[in-house]
Amino acid sequence: MTNTTMLEARQDLKYVRFKNGGGITTNRPKLVPLSQTPRSDPKTPRKVASPRKPTKPLEPSPRPINGDLANWRPARDGLLTEDLKEKLRPVLDQRMPTLVTKGSLFLQGDKISAIQTGPSGLSELLDSPPRSMRDVRASISREVKTLNKKLLRLERAYYGERGNVNNEVERYVYSIKMLMKSLMVFDLNHASAIDDLITLASNPVRYTGEPKYLADLKEIYAKVQTYMPDKLTDLINTIQILLNTVSRYCVCFYQPDTDVYLETADHYSEQISTWKEKAEVSIQSARSLYKRFKTAGITMRMLSSPVAAFSSRNSLQRVLFVVLFADACTHLRNALEVIKSWVKADENYSTYVKNDLTELEGLREDKSKNLRDFRQRCHSLTFKLAQLETDYGKLAVDVMGLREKDEMLKIEEVYLVNQVNDMEREIDVKERRRDVVKRQTPVLGPAPSPEPQAETADSLSYELKMLKDQLPFVSRQLAAVRTKLGWIDEKMTSLDKVSREILSVKKELKTVEQDRTRREKEFSEVDRAVSVARRVLMCKTANDSVEKLYYSMPVEVKAAKVTKARDDPTKDPVDRACKIISSRIDRDWVVLYRTLPFHPQRGSETIGRDIVDLSDSGSRVSSTLVAKRSLDRWRRYHTRASVDDLRQALKKIKRSDILKVVDLDLNPPPKVIQAPCEIQEEAPPPVEPHLLPFYKQIERYDQLRASRQLAEKQAAARKLANAAKT
DSSP states (O other), X not given: XXXXXXXXXXXXXXXXXXXXXXXXXXXXXXXXXXXXXXXXXXXXXXXXXXXXOOOOOOOOOOOOTTSOSTTOOOOTTSSOOHHHHHHHHHHHHTSOOOGGGOGGXXXXXXXXXXXXXXXXXXXXXXXXXXXXXXXHHHHHHHHHHHHHHHHHHHHHHHHOSXXXXXXXXXXXXXXXHHHHHHHTOOOOOSHHHHHHHHHHHHOTTTOOSOHHHHHHHHHHHHHHHHIIIIITHHHHHHHHHHHHHHHHHSOOOOOTTTSOOOHHHHHHHHHHHHHHHHHHHHHHHHHHHHHXXXXXXXXXXXXXXXXXXXXXXXXXXXXXXXXXHHHHHHHHHHHHHXXXXXXXXXXXXXXXXXXXXXXXXXXXXXXXXXXXXXXXXXXXXXXXXXXXXXXXHHHHHXXXXXXXXXXXXXXXXXXXXXXXXXXXXXXXXXHHHHHHHHHHXXXXXXXXXXXXXXXXXXXXXXXXXXXXXXXHHHHHHHHHHHHHHHHHHHHHHHHHHHHHHHHHHHHHHHHHHHXXXXXHHHHHHHHHHHHHHHHHHHHHHOTTHHHHHHTTOOSOTTGGGGSOOOOOGXXXXXXXXXXXXXXXXXXXXXXXXXXSOOSSOOOHHXXXXXXXXXXXXXXXXXXXXXXXXXXXXXXXXXXXXXXXXXXXXXXXXXXXXXXXXXXXXXXXXXXXXXXXXXXXXXXXXXXXXXXXXXXXXXXXXXXXXXXXXXXXXXXXXXXXHXXXXX
C-alpha cells in the first residue's frame, strides 16, 4: 500500500472519544492528504478544513463480560465498516497496540469493573504453590502494602480526609463530658452505659441542656458501631490468614530442643516465637476489644501502649470508646509491622546462616588440627608409658633376684673390710716391732736368747712380706664386692627412677586425656553445628522447599542424609538436670543465675545485664521458658558446666526440693522387676494309667514349690528396695 492510500485511509478514520459510558462523537477535523494540499508560502498559515457537524453517537455492539477479550471485536454496524477495515488492516497490523484496539475501550462505565483482574498476593499463595521463596516474600510484601492502604482508607473514611484522632477528641470529647456532667454519669466505658445516657438525654424532662452535646454523642457512637464490628472484620481475618501464611513459609528449619546450639538459627527461632506471639496478641486484641466493650466494659489496661498513653494525656479514662477505632487500627498496624519485619528477617536469614556455616567450617578445621595434635601427644605419651612399664617390669624382675645377693654381698663387704683393716693394723704393729728388734741387736751379732721362741727381725720381716703380699688380694676382693654392690644399687636406683617417671607420665597423660576429651566434645559440638547449619541452609535454599511447605510435606528428607543424628539429650545428666530445674525453679531463676559459677569469670554487672536481657525477652512468656533460656546461657558461657555446679547452687539458694528431684532422676533406686512366673505345661510322660493320678500330684507339688520360691524372691527384693530408699 502506498503512502497516498494510507493517508486516504487515515482521512476516512473517525477519531473516537469515550464519554459517559461509551458515547462516540466525531467532532475532530477531517484530515486532508498531503498530495491534495496546495503548496503556499511557508509564512502563510495553512488553511484547515472546517469541522464536521456532530452526529448521533453510535452505540458499540454488546460484549459479554466473561467472554474472551482477545477474540472480541465490535460489530460492523458499530465503529468501522468492512471497507474501512480492509483499508486499515495493514495500518493496524504495523502499529503499536493502542486503546482503540483494546476491547475494554468500548465497554460502558458500569461494566468496566466486571473485568477479571489478576489475583492478589495472598490469593496467589493460597490458590497454588509458589515457585520460590522470593515470590512468597514479594507476594506477602504486596499484600502488606495493600492491607496498609485499606487500613489507611478506613481511617480516612472514619476521621475524614484530613482528620485524625486528635481532631476526633477535640470535636466530641468536650460535648460528651458536658453531657455526662449534666446527667451525673461518671463512666462510659460500657455500651449499656452509653445507651442509658442517650435514653436519659433524649428525655426533655431529664435533660434541658445543649442539644449539640447529645447529637455529638450519637454521631461518635454511631461511627464506632458502624466501623468496629463490620468494616474491620474482613481486614482482621485477612491479616490472620496472612500471619498463618507467613508462619507456614518463613520458618527457620531448626529445633532448639533437639538440635545443637546454632546462634543465628536459635536467635531467629526465638524471634519467630516472639513475632508470632505479638501478632496473635494484636489480632486478638483488635478482634475482642469491641466485644468486651459490649459485654463487660473496657479499661486502660486493655488498650495498646500508644493509645493508652494518648488517653492518659487527654484524660479519656471515662470515655475510652472514643479511641476504640484508633486502638484497633494500632493493633492491626502493629501486626502488619511484625509481619513485615518477619519477612525482612527471613530474607536475610539464609545469608546469615551461610556466613555462620563458613565461620563454623573454619572453626571446625582449627578444632580438628588442635584435636589431632592432642591425640598425637596422647598416643606418644601412651607409648612412652608402655615402654616405661616394660622397662620397670624387667628391672623389677632383676632387682627381685638381686636382693638376696645384695644381703650376702653386704655381709661379705663387712667381712673383707674388717679383714683389710686387721691386716693393715697387723702390718703396722709388726713393722714397729721389727724396728725395735733391730735396734736391740748388738753389733757383733745377736746374743743368745734365753727364750727359744723369741721373735727375730728376720721372722718379722718374713711375716710382713706375707701380709703385704696377701693385702692386695683381699683389697681386690673387697673392690669386686663393692663393684657388685654398686651395680645392684644402680639397678635399684634405675627402678626408682623409672617408677617416678611412670608416675609423672601417668599424671601428664591424665591431663592430656582430659584436654583431649574436652576438645573432642568441642569438636563434636562444632561438627554437629556445621551439620545443622548445612541442613538449615539446604532446606532454606532448596528449590522444592516452598512446594513441600505448601503441601505440608517434610522438607528435611533429602537433607537428613548428610546430617548426623544428635545424641539423645536424655543421656546427658546436665540436660536432664537443667530440664527439671527450669520446670520447677519458677521466679527463683534470677537468684540461681547469680549463684551459678562461671569460667571464665563474669562480673556482677555483666550477670546483671544478662538477667535484664532475659527478663525483657521473657516478659510475655512463661517462667519455665525464661529459666530454660537462663540455664542455656549459663552453659554457653560456663565451659565447665556440670551437675555438681547445679547441686551446689541449689544448696546455696536453699531449694532442696528441686535437689531431691534431680538426685532421684539422676540416681534412681534399683527397679524390682516383678514378672509372673510362666510355667509351661509339659506333656505327661508315658506312664501306666494307674500311676497317672500320682504323677499329677507330684506336678502340683512342683508348681506350689516354684510359686513359694518366687514369693520369697519378691519379698527379698522389696526389703532391698526399702533399704536403698532409707
